[in-house]
Amino acid sequence: MDQVKFMDAFVQILNWLEIHIPAWIIIALVVFTVSLLSIAYLILLERKVASWAQDRIGPNRVGLGFGIIPVVKNWKMWGLGQPFADGLKFLFKEDYRAKAVDVVLFSVAPMIMMTAVIISIAVLPWGGIRQTSVTMTIPAAVADKTAYAQQQFKSYSERTLVGQPVPVAGNDVYAVATNTAVANLPADQYTVTYRYPFQIANLNIGVLYVLATLALAVYGVVLGGWASNNKYSFLGGLRATANMISYEIPLGLAVLAIVVMCGSLDLGTIVEKQCHSWLGIIPAWNIFTQPLAFVLFLVCIHAEANRSPFDLAEAEQELVGGYHTEYSSMRFALFFLAEYAGMITTSSVCVALFFGGWDFPLLPFLRGPANDPMVSNWLVLCIVRALVFYTKTMLIIFIFMWVRWSLPRFRFDQMMALAWRGLIPIALLLLMVTTGVVYWYNGQSYDQMGARMGLTLLAANMLLTLLVLGVSRLLPAAPATNRRVQVANSRFNFAPIPKA
Amino acid sequence: MKPSDILQLQEPTLSLTDQFYLPQVLKGLGTTMKHMFKVVVQNDHRVMQYPEERREDLPVESGGILQKNYRGVHRLNKDEEGRPKCVACLMCSTACPAHCIHIEAAESPWPDREKYPAKFDIDELRCIYCGMCEEACPCDAIELTHTYDLVALTRQEMIFDKAKLLRVFDETVKEEPM
Numbered sequence: 259m260d261q262v263k264f265m266d267a268f269v270q271i272l273n274w275l276e277i278h279i280p281a282w283i284i285i286a287l288v289v290f291t292v293s294l295l296s297i298a299y300l301i302l303l304e305r306k307v308a309s310w311a312q313d314r315i316g317p318n319r320v321g322l323g324f325g326i327i328p329v330v331k332n333w334k335m336w337g338l339g340q341p342f343a344d345g346l347k348f349l350f351k352e353d354y355r356a357k358a359v360d361v362v363l364f365s366v367a368p369m370i371m372m373t374a375v376i377i378s379i380a381v382l383p384w385g386g387i388r389q390t391s392v393t394m395t396i397p398a399a400v401a402d403k404t405a406y407a408q409q410q411f412k413s414y415s416e417r418t419l420v421g422q423p424v425p426v427a428g429n430d431v432y433a434v435a436t437n438t439a440v441a442n443l444p445a446d447q448y449t450v451t452y453r454y455p456f457q458i459a460n461l462n463i464g465v466l467y468v469l470a471t472l473a474l475a476v477y478g479v480v481l482g483g484w485a486s487n488n489k490y491s492f493l494g495g496l497r498a499t500a501n502m503i504s505y506e507i508p509l510g511l512a513v514l515a516i517v518v519m520c521g522s523l524d525l526g527t528i529v530e531k532q533c534h535s536w537l538g539i540i541p542a543w544n545i546f547t548q549p550l551a552f553v554l555f556l557v558c559i560h561a562e563a564n565r566s567p568f569d570l571a572e573a574e575q576e577l578v579g580g581y582h583t584e585y586s587s588m589r590f591a592l593f594f595l596a597e598y599a600g601m602i603t604t605s606s607v608c609v610a611l612f613f614g615g616w617d618f619p620l621l622p623f624l625r626g627p628a629n630d631p632m633v634s635n636w637l638v639l640c641i642v643r644a645l646v647f648y649t650k651t652m653l654i655i656f657i658f659m660w661v662r663w664s665l666p667r668f669r670f671d672q673m674m675a676l677a678w679r680g681l682i683p684i685a686l687l688l689l690m691v692t693t694g695v696v697y698w699y700n701g702q703s704y705d706q707m708g709a710r711m712g713l714t715l716l717a718a719n720m721l722l723t724l725l726v727l728g729v730s731r732l733l734p735a736a737p738a739t740n741r742r743v744q745v746a747n748s749r750f751n752f753a754p755i756p757k758a
Numbered sequence: 759m760k761p762s763d764i765l766q767l768q769e770p771t772l773s774l775t776d777q778f779y780l781p782q783v784l785k786g787l788g789t790t791m792k793h794m795f796k797v798v799v800q801n802d803h804r805v806m807q808y809p810e811e812r813r814e815d816l817p818v819e820s821g822g823i824l825q826k827n828y829r830g831v832h833r834l835n836k837d838e839e840g841r842p843k844c845v846a847c848l849m850c851s852t853a854c855p856a857h858c859i860h861i862e863a864a865e866s867p868w869p870d871r872e873k874y875p876a877k878f879d880i881d882e883l884r885c886i887y888c889g890m891c892e893e894a895c896p897c898d899a900i901e902l903t904h905t906y907d908l909v910a911l912t913r914q915e916m917i918f919d920k921a922k923l924l925r926v927f928d929e930t931v932k933e934e935p936m
Contacts, residue, residue: 310794313804553780664790665783727778750759 272637277392280414286458289379292648297598298341304598304659305340311663345591353587356487363485368585368592371478375599378471381464382606383526383615384647385456385640386632393426394450407450416454423448453633455526456640464525465513468607469506472562475600476502479564479571482593483581494580497670498571501561504677505568509558511685512551515692516544516611519715525607526632529615533631536709543614547715548692550723552612554685556657559604561677563597566662570670605654606647613650616643684726691718829887830905832880833930834923835898842924843899846873850891850900858884859891878920882908903930 275284302317309316320339323330355364400406403423411417426447454460461467476499483495520528532543545552561568572580582593609615617631618624624643626633634640668676695718699711775781796802806813806821816822835843846863864876891900903926910916918926 307794310797311790313793313797313802315797315803315805315807660787660790660794661783664786730778 269638276388276390276637280416281388281454281456282416282458285384285456286380289382289384289458290376293376293379293599293602294595296602296652297595298345299338300598300601300655301344301594302337302340303656304662306337307656307659308663311660348588348591351587353589356584358487359584360485360487363481364584365589367478367482367485368589368596369478370481371475371596372592372599374471374474374478375596375603378468378603379606380458381461381467381525382610382647383455383457383464383529384644385616386526386529386626386634386643387453388456388637388640389420389451389453389633389635390637391449391451394423394448396423396446396448398446403448407448410450411452414454416460417452418454420451420453423450425449456634456644457526460526461524463523465517465523465528465607465611468525468603469510469513472600472603473502473506475596478593478596479581482585486581486584488584490578491581491583494571494573494577494583497577498564498581501564501568501571501673504674505558505561505681508554508677508681508685509562511682511689512554512558513611515548515551515685515689518689518692518696519544519548521696525610525615529610529617530632532614533617533625534628535619536712539619541614541617541619542709542712543612543617545612547712548612548688548719549716550684550688550719551692552608554681554688555608555612557676557681559608560658560661561673563600563604563658565597565601565658567665567667568673569662570667570673573667601655601658602651605658606651608654609647609650613654616647618646621646684722687722687726688719691722694718825904825906828904828906829889829902831882831903831908831926832885832891832918832923833901833903833926834878834920835901835927836924841868842875842878842920843897844875844878845871845897845899846875846878847896849894849896853890853894854885855888855890856884856886858882875920878923880918880923881916882918883913883916904933905930 306316308314317337317340318334320337320343321330321333321335322339322342323333324339324343325331355361394407394410396403396406404419407423408419411419426449479498479502480495483491483493483498486492516528517523520531522528522531528544532541534542536542540546560566564571571577572582577583582590585593616624621642624639624646625631626635634643692715695711695714698714806816813821813823814825818824837843844861845866846861848861848863851857851859851861858881860877860879860881861875862877863873866872866874868874887902889902892902895901905926908916
């Protein structure tokens with residue numbers, strides 16, 4: 259009984275919040291809080307994954323009691339207190355700044371990095387579209403009831419009306435409108451149905467926005483490297499810049515293939531197109547129709563987030579710490595957190611683009627009616643969708659970490675060759691093929707064409723992969739790297755190497 | 759350096775899966791996943807949870823140590839009457855290569871010996887635990903115990919005086935010396 263009452267109260271609180279506060283404010287607060295907390299715990303997870311891959315256990319001593327809070331102070335809790343202990347350590351460390359740094363840029367760089375990365379979360383479609391209705395008093399004298407109802411929502415710009423306001427049957431009341439212009443006029447009660455997207459910002463160019471803001475993060479890296487006035491930082495900054503700019507291209511092209519296929523730049527719409535099943539069981543996720551694009555995207559977001567095996571901007575063996583060599587305390591922590599925030603953002607974009615967002619075939623109740631799968635009449639369902647989305651994101655992030663502790667770092671020329679000689683041509687070909695298939699089906703997106711277009715795209719992907727594998731054997735080899743160079747008057751000079 | 763000194767190594771030829779990199783990436787990911795599975799699911803790891811688990815409790819074959827062989831903190835032995843055995847002959851401090859033993863001799867209050875140590879300080883931070891003092895001692899007064907977990911919050915605490923060294927004897931009296 260108590261549980262039922264508790265749930266009742268919970269739903270009532272949710273409803274009150276929904277009616278009185280614009281949804282995006284609450285969603286933004288929740289999303290940013292959850293992401294920042296997740297970042298803290300991702301660092302713990304990273305250390306745990308590192309230890310597991312190396313046959314260790316990982317941090318497991320600091321519980322949430324921190325050795326001071328009574329009762330729980332001796333509980334270890336698998337090291338769950340570690341992120342807070344680390345954070346506290348960062349806050350209280352000396353904020354050292356060398357004399358020769360460019361003071362303004364040095365301070366601004368980590369902020370730019372963090373801001374750019376964290377604001378790109380804004381357009382992610384966490385829970386589809388929420389539809390609900392309210393009872394509204396509309397004066398009888400008003401001719402255009404719809405426009406009047408819409409006018410009432412003027413502080414809630416994300417709310418759009420669905421259909422006409424419906425009069426409440428058998429409940430004709432003469433209420434006094436609060437609006438002074440139409441005061442003391444007879445009024446009727448109407449049921450107004452409206453919907454709003456369950457996300458922070460409903461941007462119809464969401465994909466573009468994410469790519470643009472993520473590209474801004476490179477300013478943080480390059481400014482940090484430059485302002486440090488340290489050659490290792492500078493080299494690290496240069497490497498990171500070259501890396502991020504090069505991998506931006508195949509990333510954009512892979513995303514473009516999906517955009518062409520779905521016919522929209524809106525992440526919400528892209529998710530909507532994936533919210534149905536083929537043969538009743540196979541979800542129509544883009545990963546099944548565009549596996550090659552997914553692989554390209556996954557490789558590129560590793561480079562974009564400056565993660566291993568593309569983390570040569572912070573190659574300890576060569577560059578001390580890379581662009582954040584000179585940073586300490588909370589400034590360093592911002593760079594560090596931005597890396598993980600970037601992982602969250604890129605992974606959630608990956609989920610939205612390739613894994614159907616919040617859609618999950620084993621939980622069919624997540625989808626709305628077949629003709630409008632995004633719409634949900636229950637607020638709790640939207641929250642469950644967001645949780646599914648979040649879980650998928652975390653799984654992708656686990657892949658990031660798994661890769662980091664498995665693969666050695668690329669050499670710089672290898673990394674550049676991979677982008678310019680490998681990924682960019684493949685991505686261009688893929689884009690051409692996708693465009694061709696879409697053209698073949700008269701420009702209709704694949705949810706209209708059903709499984710046929712999906713299968714065609716899958717076959718096209720496979721063929722393209724085989725073609726690339728075949729053709730790359732015939733291409734001329736890359737110029738020799740690491741070749742020995744004769745130096746004038748050096749005693750280490752050698753006779754020309756005989757050709758084997 | 760002559761041309762004949764240069765050893766020309768042939769790079770190993772890459773197989774098809776090496777050239778396309780991704781198959782080998784998957785292989786590597788499989789290896790790490792195997793390790794993660796072993797640690798997380800089967801709890802099979804290479805870690806010792808130190809203060810709770812100790813190496814001396816394990817057999818040597820699985821990473822343990824023979825604590826009986828370990829030269830740890832010193833102790834000053836007592837005789838049957840509870841007096842320090844030391845006769846302040848300064849043999850140990852003479853033998854000590856690290857000069858960490860400081861003894862001040864005084865006239866013995868007991869009739870069976872001439873001198874006894876009024877002060878006997880060992881700087882455990884300077885000590886290299888070589889066991890020379892133990893070898894040099896003519897009356898088996900100074901000995902190294904097997905205690906290895908020696909910690910303190912200050913340097914001063916690590917300078918063991920006579921009382922502390924005798925206390926170490928009381929704590930370790932049941933252990934047989936090395």
